[in-house]
Amino acid sequence: MKAAVLNNTNKPLNIENIKFNTLQEGQVLVEIAYSGVCHSQLMEVRGKRGVDAWLPHLLGHEATGIVKNIGAGVSKVQIGDRVVLGWIKGDGIDAACASYTNGDKIINSGKVTTFNEFSVVSENRLVKLDKNIPLDIGVLFGCAIPTGAGIVINEIKPKSNTSIAIFGLGGIGLSSLMATKLFNFEKIIAIDIEDKKLELAKEFGATHVINSKTQDVSKMIQELTSNQGLDYAVEATGLCRIIEIAFKNVKNAGGLCVFASHPQNGDLIKLDPFDLICGKQIKGSWGGDCNPDRDLPKFFELYNQGKLPLEKLLEKRYTLDEINQALNDLENREVTRPLIEINTNLE
Secondary structure (H helix, E strand, O other): OEEEEEOOOOOOOEEEEOEEOOOOOOEEEEEEEEEEOOHHHHHHHOOOOOOOOOOOEOOOOEEEEEEEEEOOOOOOOOOOOEEEEEOOOOOOOOOOOOEEEEOOEEEEOOOOOOOEOEEEEEHHHEEEOOOOOOHHHHHHHOOHHHHHHHHHHHHHOOOOOOEEEEEOOOHHHHHHHHHHOOOOOOEEEEEEOOHHHHHHHHHOOOOEEEEOOOOOHHHHHHHHOOOOOEOEEEEOOOOHHHHHHHHHOEOOOOOEEEEOOOOOOOOOOOOOHHHHHOOOEEEEOOHHHOOHHHHHHHHHHHHHOOOOOHHHHOOOEEEHHHHHHHHHHHHOOOOOOOEEEOOHHHO
């Protein structure tokens, strides 16, 4: 099969013909239809996660596809099932990581990879895709939706008539923004440096938008909240300085900042301890506290009800051979969530 392999960080991925081994217990062979590209992969390729001890290896953690074979003990899916692949652990066997070969070269892999035509996936990284959801849209249920919407639904659990700001309108931020419309917020503030994304945020329900390149974010938030600060902030930029701004702008005595981003290795957050004493709260999110088997069916239903306009996130598509262009476009903010078309005939 064809796959994009990371042989060296800070170098383009290589498209190689590789082989997968016999399935082990708990492993599932999936033919990939579509894959998403997340900032996590961009950070890995650019060497911003620190020393990579697993080179060479495969990448990707959100996709859709069709089950082609199952290993011993697998009961969650059957051959022929349409499935969502994601990085968040769900029910089922936590199988061994797969390995692949190209001649004598061993190519490492995690529990799930998606920049390849076929993937050997751990059973607990799969969920059956709702029959009404197209395979291209289904990709977003692998990472963007469970993380972004999960932060709002599972972790913030907002009270009525409160305020929230979303910092950064990539796939995670926009997914969080979509979820805010499920609740009775008084103010929903979207913050980014691109007017195009801010216009999209209005379509997704933002009551106010702030361009952080041209406007004073803290000043505007304080004006919009009558100098009380935000009830909630979701930070999804991957920049420590923005996490600090988001935290600074939640209110005393209970304001909560949740960050989903993973800044590059070595970057640190600087906070004023007095803000913590005053009751401001901050926490990181691990996948929106999502249990895929519990939560994805709920998200499927929200999509089917028209409450998650996911089509608007997938504005640009690439072939697997164009994976490096997709990464470059994501890095240069030319695309919100690149979609890699690997086998469009599987639908």
